[in-house]
Amino acid sequence: MKTSISKTSVKGIWSKLKKANTAFNKIYPGDRPDRQAVHTVYGGAHLFKANTAHALGEIALRNFVSYAPDCFTMAEALQLEGYQKLPTKKKERKALLKKLLSQKKAGKKHPANLYNEVYQRVINKLETEAVEDFRIDFEDGFGNRSNQEEDEAAAIAATETAKGMADQSLPPFIGIRIKPLTEEHKERSLRTLDIFLSTLTEKTKGQLPNNFVVMLPKVTIPEQVESLVAIFELLEKKLKLKTGSLQFEIMVETTQIVIDHLGKNPLRQIITAAKGRCIATHFGTYDYTASNNITAKYQLMNHAVCDFAHFMTKVALSHTGIWLSDGASNIMPAAPHKGKKLNKQQLKENKATVHRAWKIGYDQIRHSLWKGLYQGWDLHPAQLPIRYAALYTFFLESIDDATLRLKAFMEKAAQATLSGDVFDDAATGQGLINYFLKALNCGAITEADVLKTGLTIEEIQLRSFSQILKKRAVD
16 A cells, blocks of 8 residues: 655654653553452451461451351341342251252352352451561551650560561461651651661561561651662661562552642652552541541441542552552441350340451441452451452352453463564553452462463463463463
């Protein structure tokens, strides 16, 4: 076909555009393919022990089976779809489940199948890896104590962390939350960080736990982040740590970090000030709602002011590689009556209270998932089962459709790659891969479920749509 413009005449145009495209791709490299924890448990530094994660898992499992002895009770408490049609007698429920499990195809769409899958996988998760991420808290969960108390707590927490590393009892992700770098707390914050890291590296001969991170709360201006980066550089040099090994997260919990004094969203500027060390933002539900003059009764994760902040954060940081996390529910699944000798009325009230809290937590987590936020906070071990119940229900209820979609998508992409055609829909491909990665990492699905998509375990472990295509092209 005849064209009017020669390649030579547009050479300068393409050269200029290449610089702009390259600069854009550097700012927006895409979502990180690394594993992201689905939750973070915050616990006071004065309470932390090397086996804390294991202890929390035991409490979570005990609470779950106590108030949901079977999948039907769980479904009723969370009001899962179709729960109203369930049989009410134990014998009938047992017979139904036995019948459904014996069927290979017929009856697979019965809601009890989903309930049982979720229930069994939640129990397995609580038995094997109840806590994915833990933050040793020197801020809200620790409170304002004397300098001597915080010094001692920092040293003891570091010692327990070192013991956990040696015992391999730490969760996959771990870190500390220091106090904010405000004028009031900056000196205390630095001292705690210094004592913790100095003690830890002394006992581990310069090693940090896997996926170690520092949480910086109540960030309002880029200068606070710049200061933390400078402090990290000093500590890395002093403690002979590898340059860049210290990373951090920031809390989004003030109105000023969403809209600043100039009427702009400053998050991108704050992330730039981190010089590549900031890996995530976590939302502080209660500080943020309080700063919006929301009264305590309505300081909930699914409040509209929280949705606004989340969407602003997502738009500002989308495709930058920064992970996003929602906050926590402050409704604890704690039974009001304690002790072993409780009467029927007290047992009934305990069950109703726990189930009510489960339902609130479940709905709030599902609301977060609806917004595309796959991580959140947990403040009590009894919240862990519902964290996983919400996640597993979310993933498993649409796994069949997602499997067919990914399989068809990969076949189309592979055909285009082999024929030399340009396949320019990598973002969709990575999004589908991420869906299965998130589900696999948190225990919602198994490797067998992944294989149904046509991907191999080796391919899914590449965690990258483009890398999978390149490997298939070579093979």
